[in-house]
Amino acid sequence: MTIRAVSSQPAASTAANTGAQNQQAAAATQPASKTQAPTTTTTQASTPSASYAVTISNAARAAFAEATETSVQTAQEANRGDRQAQRLLAKEQANKLG
Known part of the structure; x- marks a missing residue:
């Protein structure tokens, strides 16, 4: 780019x-x-x-994509086994409860 x-x-x-x-x-x-x-x-x-x-490096592109993805995309990735997305969803759930 x-x-x-x-x-x-x-x-x-x-x-x-x-x-x-x-x-x-x-x-x-x-x-x-x-x-x-x-x-x-x-x-x-x-x-x-x-x-x-x-x-722009590939790592920077990936970081930008992760930072700008929607909650729906994060949930889909978590359901497919993405560990980072699973940790983010768990963190969001803990913040809602706590």
Whole structure:
């Protein structure tokens, strides 16, 4: 199982671009009769996006499956002889009684 994180721009660059765009929009809405101060726009070189591959081991997959199974699945596994499921059901029963 591979999970990739992809980003086209860093967050700081996006915020800077939005601010520059807001300044340009505000300048465009002013009447032409007023003297406008020159607006400088900084451009940042885009950095290559980073990607990460994550591999989940079989043991971690099994632990996740055990942690997220329903009580019905646990009961079915206990009836089929799964010792871990039998211990979990016994523990749940003791908590109800005690």
